[in-house]
Amino acid sequence: MCGRYASSRSPQDLTRLFDVTEWRPEETLAPSWNVAPTDAVYAVLERGAREDGEEVRRELRALKWGLVPSWAKDPKGGARMINARVETVHEKPAYRRAFAKRRCLLPADGFYEWDPVKDEATGKVRKQPYFIRPADGQVMAMAGLYEFWRDPEVADSHDPAAWLTTCTIITTDATDAAGRVHPRMPLALSPDHYDTWLDPHHTDTADLRALLTQPADGRLTAHPVSPAVNNVRNNGPHLVDAAT
Secondary structure (H helix, E strand, O other): OOOOEEEOOOHHHHHHHOOOOEEOHHHOOOOEEEEOOOOEEEEEEEEOOOOOOOOOEEEEEEEEEOOOOOOOOOOHHHHHOOEEEOOOOOOOOOOHHHHHHOEEEEEEOEEEEEEEEEOOOOOOEEEEEEEEEEOOOOOEEEEEEEEEEEOOOOOOOOOHHHEEEEEEEEEEEOOHHHHOOOOEEEOEOOHHHHHHHHOOOOOOHHHHHHHOOOOOOOOEEEEEOOHHHHOOOOOOHHHHOOOO
């Protein structure tokens, strides 16, 4: 799974890296080296034209991590919907509509996983956190889905408060360094697949699943980090430093 990650790049960097044409300065997020479920996170997505003659817009948006299906009675279950397995994402009721029409990319510096290790001094088992990132330092474009949920408590559908936009990260079998720490990892896409994945008019689920058969090329590297990352209140670039 992927339950924590780092995302420190500025919106200016992300708009350049992902050829974004629209972003909202009021949605600017602070850099985070300890992104946790229910946090606001950056997502790159494309919205289809509403009227003839309009172009598809590639947007950088701030979404809530933890997908709430449009048919959910309330948003409480979103905190448990942070990951969608690539093997079943196209058929699970919570994800299949979003998989067909509402796909996104979630930029990350890297992600955290925990490996149970035995403390030689006490004999007890503890979970050692690792930070896993691309060896070349490039951005990870994690494949994701997003969804809109209408709040019935807000009468006016044009009120921004009437809509909650949430997302989830697609996970796959872990490879490379990640596989030595945890059996699952976020599925990152390579730049040549961005356009097809984001295109809201591309609804052929078989074609889309073909994009997800292999994680993006590129070696991952993993190193142990301080257990300070275990506390979601801790933040800062020191969290990704190698433990000494």
